[in-house]
Amino acid sequence: MEEKKMVSEITSMDEDFAQWYTDVVKKAELIGYTSVKGCMVIKPAGFAIWELIRGQLDERFKETGVENVYLPMFIPESLLQKEKDHVEGFAPEVAWVTHGGLQPLQERLCVRPTSETLFCDFYKDDVHSYRDLPRVYNQWCSVVRWEKETRPFLRSREFLWQEGHTAHATAEEAEECTIRMLNLYADFCEQVLAIPVIKGRKTDKEKFAGAVATYTIEALMHDGKALQSGTSHNFGDGFARAFGIQFADKDNTLKYVHQTSWGMTTRLIGAIIMVHGDNEGLVLPPKVAPVQVCVIPIQQKKEGILDKAYELRDRLKKVCRVKVDDSEKTPGWKFAEAEMRGYPLRLEIGPKDMEAGKCVLCRRDTREKTEVMLEDLEETVTKLLETIQRDMLERARAHRDRHTSLAVNMAEFEKIFNEKTGFVKAMWCGRQECEDIIKEKLSVTSRCIPFEQEHIADTCVCCGKPAAKMVYWGKAY
Amino acid sequence: MEEKKMVSEITSMDEDFAQWYTDVVKKAELIGYTSVKGCMVIKPAGFAIWELIRGQLDERFKETGVENVYLPMFIPESLLQKEKDHVEGFAPEVAWVTHGGLQPLQERLCVRPTSETLFCDFYKDDVHSYRDLPRVYNQWCSVVRWEKETRPFLRSREFLWQEGHTAHATAEEAEECTIRMLNLYADFCEQVLAIPVIKGRKTDKEKFAGAVATYTIEALMHDGKALQSGTSHNFGDGFARAFGIQFADKDNTLKYVHQTSWGMTTRLIGAIIMVHGDNEGLVLPPKVAPVQVCVIPIQQKKEGILDKAYELRDRLKKVCRVKVDDSEKTPGWKFAEAEMRGYPLRLEIGPKDMEAGKCVLCRRDTREKTEVMLEDLEETVTKLLETIQRDMLERARAHRDRHTSLAVNMAEFEKIFNEKTGFVKAMWCGRQECEDIIKEKLSVTSRCIPFEQEHIADTCVCCGKPAAKMVYWGKAY
Numbered sequence: 001m002e003e004k005k006m007v008s009e010i011t012s013m014d015e016d017f018a019q020w021y022t023d024v025v026k027k028a029e030l031i032g033y034t035s036v037k038g039c040m041v042i043k044p045a046g047f048a049i050w051e052l053i054r055g056q057l058d059e060r061f062k063e064t065g066v067e068n069v070y071l072p073m074f075i076p077e078s079l080l081q082k083e084k085d086h087v088e089g090f091a092p093e094v095a096w097v098t099h100g101g102l103q104p105l106q107e108r109l110c111v112r113p114t115s116e117t118l119f120c121d122f123y124k125d126d127v128h129s130y131r132d133l134p135r136v137y138n139q140w141c142s143v144v145r146w147e148k149e150t151r152p153f154l155r156s157r158e159f160l161w162q163e164g165h166t167a168h169a170t171a172e173e174a175e176e177c178t179i180r181m182l183n184l185y186a187d188f189c190e191q192v193l194a195i196p197v198i199k200g201r202k203t204d205k206e207k208f209a210g211a212v213a214t215y216t217i218e219a220l221m222h223d224g225k226a227l228q229s230g231t232s233h234n235f236g237d238g239f240a241r242a243f244g245i246q247f248a249d250k251d252n253t254l255k256y257v258h259q260t261s262w263g264m265t266t267r268l269i270g271a272i273i274m275v276h277g278d279n280e281g282l283v284l285p286p287k288v289a290p291v292q293v294c295v296i297p298i299q300q301k302k303e304g305i306l307d308k309a310y311e312l313r314d315r316l317k318k319v320c321r322v323k324v325d326d327s328e329k330t331p332g333w334k335f336a337e338a339e340m341r342g343y344p345l346r347l348e349i350g351p352k353d354m355e356a357g358k359c360v361l362c363r364r365d366t367r368e369k370t371e372v373m374l375e376d377l378e379e380t381v382t383k384l385l386e387t388i389q390r391d392m393l394e395r396a397r398a399h400r401d402r403h404t405s406l407a408v409n410m411a412e413f414e415k416i417f418n419e420k421t422g423f424v425k426a427m428w429c430g431r432q433e434c435e436d437i438i439k440e441k442l443s444v445t446s447r448c449i450p451f452e453q454e455h456i457a458d459t460c461v462c463c464g465k466p467a468a469k470m471v472y473w474g475k476a477y
Numbered sequence: 478m479e480e481k482k483m484v485s486e487i488t489s490m491d492e493d494f495a496q497w498y499t500d501v502v503k504k505a506e507l508i509g510y511t512s513v514k515g516c517m518v519i520k521p522a523g524f525a526i527w528e529l530i531r532g533q534l535d536e537r538f539k540e541t542g543v544e545n546v547y548l549p550m551f552i553p554e555s556l557l558q559k560e561k562d563h564v565e566g567f568a569p570e571v572a573w574v575t576h577g578g579l580q581p582l583q584e585r586l587c588v589r590p591t592s593e594t595l596f597c598d599f600y601k602d603d604v605h606s607y608r609d610l611p612r613v614y615n616q617w618c619s620v621v622r623w624e625k626e627t628r629p630f631l632r633s634r635e636f637l638w639q640e641g642h643t644a645h646a647t648a649e650e651a652e653e654c655t656i657r658m659l660n661l662y663a664d665f666c667e668q669v670l671a672i673p674v675i676k677g678r679k680t681d682k683e684k685f686a687g688a689v690a691t692y693t694i695e696a697l698m699h700d701g702k703a704l705q706s707g708t709s710h711n712f713g714d715g716f717a718r719a720f721g722i723q724f725a726d727k728d729n730t731l732k733y734v735h736q737t738s739w740g741m742t743t744r745l746i747g748a749i750i751m752v753h754g755d756n757e758g759l760v761l762p763p764k765v766a767p768v769q770v771c772v773i774p775i776q777q778k779k780e781g782i783l784d785k786a787y788e789l790r791d792r793l794k795k796v797c798r799v800k801v802d803d804s805e806k807t808p809g810w811k812f813a814e815a816e817m818r819g820y821p822l823r824l825e826i827g828p829k830d831m832e833a834g835k836c837v838l839c840r841r842d843t844r845e846k847t848e849v850m851l852e853d854l855e856e857t858v859t860k861l862l863e864t865i866q867r868d869m870l871e872r873a874r875a876h877r878d879r880h881t882s883l884a885v886n887m888a889e890f891e892k893i894f895n896e897k898t899g900f901v902k903a904m905w906c907g908r909q910e911c912e913d914i915i916k917e918k919l920s921v922t923s924r925c926i927p928f929e930q931e932h933i934a935d936t937c938v939c940c941g942k943p944a945a946k947m948v949y950w951g952k953a954y
Contacts, residue, residue, distance in 0.1 A: 032599055032602070033599075033602070034548065034595055034598045034599050035553055035556055035598050036549040036551050036552070036586070036595070038549065038554060038759065039549035039550075040549070041547070041548050041549070041599050042546055042547040043546055044544035044545065044546055044614070047544075047545050048544075048545070048549055050547075051545065062707050067521035067524075067525075068521065068524050068528065069518065069519055069520055069524050070518070070519040070524055070527075070619075070637060071511065071518050071619070072511060072516035072517070072518070072635055073516075073588075073619060073635055074515040074516065074572075075513070076512055076513060079512055079777070081630070092578050092579055093578050094578065094580075095551075095574045095576070095577050095586075096574060096575060096576040096577075097572045097573060097574050097575075097588065098573060098574075098575045098576070099570075099572070099573040099575070100572050100573075100623035101569050101570050101571065102569055106489055107512070109572075111550075111574065111588070116788075118511055118513070121510050121511045121512050122509055122510075122518050125509070125510070126509055133770070137521070141619070142547075143549060144550070144576040146578040157577075158549055158551070160547060172855075219803055239522060340572050354595040435529055
């Protein structure tokens, strides 16, 4: 059967998770390829998810007073070099423009890998007085990092993101902003993407180039690997000193501003796929599903069926995003396609249903079917979408908890990662040496020092010296 | 007085229109500068206008079935070269990336000046059958053109835009799409931006590199110069042949697709400034005003005044975009600032108004003041915003009509442009020679061959040979 064939073309996730991911991304028509190596095309089904992410995240930003701006995509080399740690972190992976039109440039420009230096260059002339602070600016744009190995959504040479860049009068305000944005990210992931996250601080080894502190949210994928899903950095006054961003404070003295930056990217689409997907394809949380209900007419050539399908669509339009699949394909094919694309609800309507004044709703996440009287349709759909959203978060949380272990020494640590992947909570002395050893021996990195600390042991899991912090460890994308 | 000073810092538009424009752009805080030559920062007040343009234009796109996508920003040199006319048009003004990370690239990449070649490269593998057509894709992104002389919004090395790229089974469908999008643009300019436009076709001399036909909407600025405000191109099957984009048609033969592209840019913000602005600054049409009503409390330190201002804001929030200026500045300063920023309505509320249960509304476009009973506030504001939107379009139309003349020979043509600028309608024989002569003698270009033709004379305004078409001519930005 045709519909079987379509589904069977996806590799099973237990057999080869990486191949399953690639298959889903392709069969659900999220991305396409061009001749541009390491870059991808985000096709309509993929971009519509990004539009829903962007819209809802932007709304949350604006509620907290964030203002959107747009800065140039080019950074003169001398500007990139102003902050020492920052240039060391990014220079090896930027694309360089050397010619404009037919002429060589006097100074080469890199395509922004991130825009700290541009925002600093801008704030330097735009901020004069404490009255100009805080500046809480954000931009939605694409950035470029010259990666060697790329994977759709997870790592590509160009990707879409938002980058917030703020300037504050005091260190306290900057720290407060860094944490506020991290909390906003965590809440967004849980409430909108149905992805539970661990909030914490990066170790010095893992922090952003130029930051005093990097905070992160870490999510666990279905295969047990971790995905850094959003970061928020506190720069202190380091960039301000490098760029000379000073303001006249209330006490009439010149002071340096304190800065932060924070970002989330199209990588979130990769997270949605790897947290919620299954062997039939994509499973979208209702809040980011471009189509929430797909109406599939059964025996659509029979009189009245298609009209009924359109009528139900028009009714449902008022409460959700809905479409009718009125193509010439068989219902079986349409079912498989709707599953592949991850639509949260499928609505089946055939001659018998119509006669009985009802229809069938089938949940994508559980495959559960419900018969619904047509007069209750809007109410049932609204409730079901809410239930699916909630259940998906709970299932993801349960999966993560099942894949989170404790280790008190290297033997335990090793044993866990020989058997499975996941998060491991273990104590750490605070020295980079131990992180390096753990990475070398187990290919595992520190994901974060979680805000919610637990006391698991008195000693470092690696060296046995007194422990300073509990850390989440994992293999990461 | 402080507030006078702020206003007097703008050059009068009659004295020096170009300087007036620069002053408005800067004092209304639409743009800022960085060290990146020829590029600009779009500040919050400017970007908020772009967000309103983008949102409303995108909504209209989606109503006609347009789907959004995202394609890479880089174009390999070999890809740019595939269509001969296209590369000739764009190669002299692109930025070239020659290094990725620390390595020189095997093939250099240009930063997209426009994405026809990328869409073709993508459609080549994505379109197989007539069932895959039409493809009506659009992307919102930035593009780069290495301009020598730049002006904020009007011409910069990087600018924001949308670019639609479509593929169709037949020539008729492609032409139909080209015209549909042009009409959508014209309607958007008139209904949303309050800018009347002339719809027509570009002469061969002025058409897009690689197009069979370019259609345009042309607007007249306050200084009498024309601004090309949106274009829609029909490519026939030229690109399809160059890139090999074929599909199996219903009759089972392989055919080339027919393609179109169409775009509008941040240049529209320049048009809004130059069509509606006055000597007090920006004047925003309500539909693209980030703040539609600015509430200014008078004697705000008096008890109850600020609370009343907030109460009115909270009521108005339900019907419009509103803010309270509760800063420490004097009311006079606030008035001047609200005018500079172009807020359509200013609401004044002071102790006497409060006592009388009323407030004062002042229109930005006409300066007209109205006393309003507070109980009628929402209704009055809603109606006034609609009136302002309509009146602004009518005023712009009247201005354009006053600055549109007829010429039947070169003497008349010359006389008009010696006295003033504006649109001139004149007959044309259809030969590029005459366009060249007119450009050389009068610094005037053909703006478009309007869809609404008029018979002004039998002969070409330049050579006196039989006329083929009536053309709009003008000096252009």
